[in-house]
Amino acid sequence: MAATVAGLLHELWAAHTTLEGLLPAERVFTGRVPIRTPMPYASITQPAGMASGQSNLHRYGQETWRVQVWCERYAEGEAIQRAVEDCFLNYNGPLDTGGVLCIGHDSSFSLQEEEPGRTVWQFVIQFSISIERPRADG
Amino acid sequence: MSDLVNAISGKDGSAVAGETTLEITEWTYEPSIAAPKYASNLTQGHKVAVAAVQDGSGTITCPVTASGLVLNLGEVVDLALYGPINVSLTALITSHPITVDVNDGNPTMIAYSFEPRSKPVFSAGSSS
Numbered sequence: 218m219a220a221t222v223a224g225l226l227h228e229l230w231a232a233h234t235t236l237e238g239l240l241p242a243e244r245v246f247t248g249r250v251p252i253r254t255p256m257p258y259a260s261i262t263q264p265a266g267m268a269s270g271q272s273n274l275h276r277y278g279q280e281t282w283r284v285q286v287w288c289e290r291y292a293e294g295e296a297i298q299r300a301v302e303d304c305f306l307n308y309n310g311p312l313d314t315g316g317v318l319c320i321g322h323d324s325s326f327s328l329q330e331e332e333p334g335r336t337v338w339q340f341v342i343q344f345s346i347s348i349e350r351p352r353a354d355g
Numbered sequence: 356m357s358d359l360v361n362a363i364s365g366k367d368g369s370a371v372a373g374e375t376t377l378e379i380t381e382w383t384y385e386p387s388i389a390a391p392k393y394a395s396n397l398t399q400g401h402k403v404a405v406a407a408v409q410d411g412s413g414t415i416t417c418p419v420t421a422s423g424l425v426l427n428l429g430e431v432v433d434l435a436l437y438g439p440i441n442v443s444l445t446a447l448i449t450s451h452p453i454t455v456d457v458n459d460g461n462p463t464m465i466a467y468s469f470e471p472r473s474k475p476v477f478s479a480g481s482s483s
Contacts, residue, residue, distance in 0.1 A: 270462075272380040272418055273369040277462050321460035347460055 218313040222282060222346060223247045225312065226261050229304055236300040239293070240286065250287075256337075257288035257297060264343075271352060278348040281323060286340040291327070294340040298325055301342050316350035367481050368438035370415050377417055377425055380464065382436045384413035386475065411471050413446070419453075419463040426451065426467045434469070437480055444475035 219225035231242035244258040265281035284301050288294045302322065309319040323343035330337045370377045389407040394400070415434075417425055426432060426448045436442040446469035455463050 270380060271366070272378050273367070273376075274378045275418070277418075279459075279461070319460060345460060347462065349462070 218311060220313050222263070222280065222312070222318065222348070223261055225310075225318070226282065226284075226305065229308060230301075233300065233304040236297070236304045239297045239300055240288075257286060257293060259284055259286045259297075259301075274352060276350050276352055278350075280346045280348065282344050282346055284342045284344075286342070287330075288338050288340070289335070291338050294327060294338045298327070298340045298342055305344055312348070312350075314350065316348055318346055318348045321345045321347070363439035363481070365438050368436075370437065371435040372415075372426060372432045375425070377415065378420065379415055379417050381416040382413065382438070384411060384436060384442045384475065386411040409474070411444075411475060412468065413442075414466045414468050416464050416466045419465055424451065424465070431472055439480045441478045441480040442475050443478075444471050445473040446470065447472050 219228050227242060227245060230236055230245055240257045240259055244254055245261065247261050250258050250260050262283050263280060264283050268279040270277045286294055286297050288297065305320045306322050307320065311317050321344065323345045325342045328339045330339055368382060370379045370382050387410050389410065390404040391407055392402040392404045394402045428448055428451065430448045432446055432448065434444055434446045448467055448469050450468045451465050453465050
């Protein structure tokens, strides 16, 4: 069980047979993708801040997390996008820091990018992740 | 040196129903008083209010957990509401609207409304 949201997303990715077959977890990175990584590859980032709240017993967070997939063919990217959504969407489970989270869909879109000598598709899938952790001072 | 006196946060607030400490995100209690008005030959052409009977109402907002409803409609319960000001009273639960947020997936909250069944007692609470 992962301690962080990013770690959990990597674990879920590696455990999803379809997604792992389309884009192996070893080509999924938190943050910047190393140069010369073969396509397709993906990056996991947290682009937006966190909304939070609390009760007398728990803290609640709402975080946006983004998966960006780069590939050479649109159909390939579309299949990966569907598999990413199937892998993460509606997951509801624990973090080993004592919290629980659930993952909801935020938005998805694709872009066509020009790189020297080739055209690349970028697929962006955003998730809204709710996190609940016990209050340390509760 | 500043003479600023810090306001007291509500972050350490809590609520106890009977013997059970509830998980809450907020409680409110709004005391009120009926204030009927009259005008006489001595009130200078203006109505004046008279303090009549006291009343009040409040809410306790709780995140929904596997326990489900923690208070029930029509239930009479002894409430102890803690915060910078404490309130204790016997209360009648009068409503608990539920909104389930499928779109954004926010934690589901229930705001239990109550009416007093006893005169509330106010006391100084936590100072942090």
